[in-house]
Amino acid sequence: MHFELAFVLLFSIATAVAIAARYFKFPYTVALVLAGLGLGIVQAFEPPHLTKELLFAVILPGLLFEAAFHVDFRKFWKNKLAITSLAIPGVVASMGLTALLLSPVMRGMNALEGFGLIHAMVFASLIVSTDPIAVVGLFKALGAPKRLAILVEGESLLNDGTSVVLFTLVVGVVGGKEFTVGSAVLDFIKVAGMGAFIGVAVGFAVGKVILRVEDAMVEITCTVIAAYGSFVVAEHFHYSGVIATVVAGMLCGNWAAQQGMGPTTRIAVESFWEYLAFALNSVVFLLIGLEVQLSSLLASWLPILLAYAAVVLGRAVVVYGVSGLLRLTSERMPWRWSAVLTWSGLRGAVSMVLVLGLPDDFAHRELLVNMTFGVVVLSIIFQGLTMAPVLKKLGITGLKDVYQEQYELARGRLGAIHAALAALEAMRRRREIPVDVLEPMERDYQQKAQAVEQELTTLKQQSNRFHEEEQQEAIRRVLIVEKDALFSAYQQGTLNKEVFEHLTTELDERMAKAKDAEAHVPAEDAHAPPPQALAS
DSSP: OOHHHHHHHHHHHHHHHHHHHHHHHHHHHHHHHHHHHHHHHHSSSSOOOHHHHHIIIIIIHHHHHHHHSSOHHHHHHTHHHHHHHHHTTHHHHHHHHHHHHHHHHHHSGGTTOOHHHHHHHHHHHHHSSSHHHHHHHHHHHOEEEEHHHHHHHHHHHHHHHHHHHHHHHHHHHHOOOOOHHHHHHHHHHHHHHHHHHHHHHHHHHHHHHHHHHOOHHHHHHHHHHHHHHHHHHHHHSSSSSHHHHHHHHHHHHIIIHHHHHOOOHHHHHHHHHHHHHHHHHHHHHHHHHHHHHHHHHHTTTTHHHHHHHHHHHHHHHHHHHEEEHHHSSOOOOOHHHHHHHHHTTOOHHHHHHHHSSOOSSTTTTHHHHHHHHHHHHHHIIIHHHHHHHHHTTTOOOOOOHHHHHHHHHHHHHHHHHHHHHHHHHHHHHTTTTTTHHHHHHHHHHHHHHHHHHHHHHHHHHOHHHHHHHHHHHHHHHHHHHHHHHHHHHHHHHHOHHHHHHHHHHHHHHHHHHHHHHHHOOOOOOOOOOOOHHHHO
């Protein structure tokens, strides 16, 4: 079958799966994998294979850039310690634990003679990262508390780079390359650091163009260049393309887009990347299902189950360990979130591509391939299907309840209406538009504002949560203003150093308490009927 026809079929199947998943309220990514498995069994057509070239040249840069473009850097930076702890030392520790758990169990199986610690290390290094394609897609579909979503997305954006470097080092050791901890650390710093530098350079150059141009098509093209150009340049020089693309995406989304794009252009750019992410996610999850040979997996069911248990247990130990250490800092999180972070560690296409890249004569290659494919499929299907029940069981809002969705819609409408009223007032002051034209429009918007405010009042009567969220947001903003005022007074010499440090310490304690309150998401009855006033 021609390559072009195969892709047309893939998109047609993805469209049908998307419609069915929405109708039956089924996780879209899980549905795609199941559809791929079914098509693979019946061998309906010959699909394109999930190769390193396809993943790295087409799919991964686009998905990474789209996720990074929409990450709020201020929130990312507020959680930098938690994210980097999970994505760098956490990945290394998880790899070691997984290998140590798996190796003795595998050696105990008589049919697997010669499977030693080094083979377990190879498997652990390629399976250890949480794939951003799976995690970001799933959490967007399910919904999660804002800070928890930032932690999951931030970790998934960074830990692929760590995993690829670790895999390269471990395979090099198997091939006879000399290994020392010092050289490994230096190699990692060089690969990740230069990747970040290339991402900054490409993102800055593209951002400068965006700041000078006001053309939606040109600016969309610039973001595509930033996404794929940063990845290609970094990989060409043997640095981390993953880190380069993530950095370029954050720079474009948090600087260039906010300062250089008008509202219409911003909408066009975001619509383009949302569609591209949907298309790439559709292709990759279908290909994951199509790539798997169920007969081979069933023949290796015991090693797959043992590997899956080792992977989940290793991640759980690391996540809870990091969470415990973070409780000594301002970035502490509820223990319930540790369970969600553990269970959200889905595996995906990157692991499959890495294992397929092993040489044909690599010891236990077929077993490693089956174990990797089996763990990927199990994590996507089993953890993907149980994610929403886990969130609800732990009292963490997963799928939005009816009140939450109506509340967010009303808040969004009210914000847009107030912005329109402010614009009309500015037109009145500048006398750009005649008053007799503006007054009817102002009355219309004021009536809309009153109706939405009444809707919000009705919603607040149904749940105290919305009032608490608004109060926490107001407290957070006021504390930021207080801290800025203290810093300005200190710079101007109004406050001496001792007084400044004392007041800043007090303020930091208040901000830590506010963070704890903001992080806590009270349980709600998601099945309560909507108020009659809003049912129509």
